[in-house]
Amino acid sequence: MNGMTAKISFAGVGKTFPVRGAATALTALEGIDLDISAGEFVVIVGPSGCGKSTLLDLLGGLSEPDAGRILLDGAPVDGPGRDRGIVFQQYALLPWRTALGNVEFGLEATGVPRAGRAARAEEYLELVGLAEFADRHPHELSGGMKQRVAIARSLAYDPDVLLMDEPFAALDAQTRESLQDELLRIWRRTGKTIVFITHGIDEAVYLGQRVAVLTSRPGRVKSVVGIDLPHREEADDVRSSPEFARYRHEIWALLHDEVTRAHELEKEALGA
Numbered sequence: 001m002n003g004m005t006a007k008i009s010f011a012g013v014g015k016t017f018p019v020r021g022a023a024t025a026l027t028a029l030e031g032i033d034l035d036i037s038a039g040e041f042v043v044i045v046g047p048s049g050c051g052k053s054t055l056l057d058l059l060g061g062l063s064e065p066d067a068g069r070i071l072l073d074g075a076p077v078d079g080p081g082r083d084r085g086i087v088f089q090q091y092a093l094l095p096w097r098t099a100l101g102n103v104e105f106g107l108e109a110t111g112v113p114r115a116g117r118a119a120r121a122e123e124y125l126e127l128v129g130l131a132e133f134a135d136r137h138p139h140e141l142s143g144g145m146k147q148r149v150a151i152a153r154s155l156a157y158d159p160d161v162l163l164m165d166e167p168f169a170a171l172d173a174q175t176r177e178s179l180q181d182e183l184l185r186i187w188r189r190t191g192k193t194i195v196f197i198t199h200g201i202d203e204a205v206y207l208g209q210r211v212a213v214l215t216s217r218p219g220r221v222k223s224v225v226g227i228d229l230p231h232r233e234e235a236d237d238v239r240s241s242p243e244f245a246r247y248r249h250e251i252w253a254l255l256h257d258e259v260t261r262a263h264e265l266e267k268e269a270l271g272a
């Protein structure tokens with residue numbers, strides 16, 4: 001596959017940030033090459049601070065690379081767009097709006113008439129299993145429910161691509177696992193291209209068709225691991241299978257070296 005046919009293509013992408021009071025900038029990402037096909041579910045894992053959120057922000061058009069290029073459907077990413085929905089770790093819901101109102105909010109800029117917006121919002125709340133909670137406000141919802149609303153809001157305007165930055169990290173293990181299944185179900189039903197960021201190895205193996213492992217900062221693509229575990233949400237306890245354990249170990253080993261290196265870099269930075 002090359003940049004011409006990929007849904008998303010990173011070619012030589014780098015990003016630096018100026019450091020206050022320092023002569024040299026901080027290199028967050030360097031030489032990122034990664035192609036993602038339409039309809040693919042790609043997970044990006046890497047140690048804390050390696051540039052995962054930076055990568056997603058670039059793809060979301062929230063910031064610009066200072067090296068290389070990012071293509072979406074063959075055209076350079078040029079700011080945010082309705083072709084990409086973003087879900088962050090923090091729910092970012094409007095507290096004064098109901099669940100329905102929050103999903104509708106995503107549609108207000110799309111030109112869908114008011115009556116149509118409500119119907120569409122209801123449909124997406126139903127998709128994430130929250131039809132009965134349409135009238136609740138965020139403070140009346142659990143963390144998992146709030147994240148379902150955020151997912152419904154991102155899906156409601158029908159973006160081709162869903163960008164997710166550690167969306168389940170703040171949830172308890174059981175809620176996280178049920179949302180992972182929900183997300184796989186939604187992905188199969190909608191055919192969205194999903195780029196999902198996590199620092200959780202199990203989560204990466206469970207969700208991804210491919211898992212891109214980043215190095216510690218500056219983040220580069222260290223390895224891309226193809227995961228062949230079809231329909232995990234329908235099988236019984238896939239996480240306990242030998243295949244799952246093998247993938248988990250493979251990614252663990254790739255990450256382990258990077259986490260060790262990241263700690264050394266931290267110590268160096270602190271002058272230890």
Ligand SMILES: Nc1ncnc2c1ncn2[C@@H]1O[C@H](COP(=O)(O)OP(=O)(O)O)[C@@H](O)[C@H]1O
Pocket residue numbers: 017018026028046047048049050051052053054055217
């Ligand atoms: N706006 C910014 N200004 C300066 N430094 C930043 C900015 N955003 C991120 N960084 C730095 O870039 C590196 C990568 O950050 P980030 O992408 O958030 O990592 P991750 O999401 O993998 O934990 C970190 O060292 C972080 O401190």
Ligand SMILES: [Mg+2]
Pocket residue numbers: 052053054
């Ligand atoms: Mg991050």
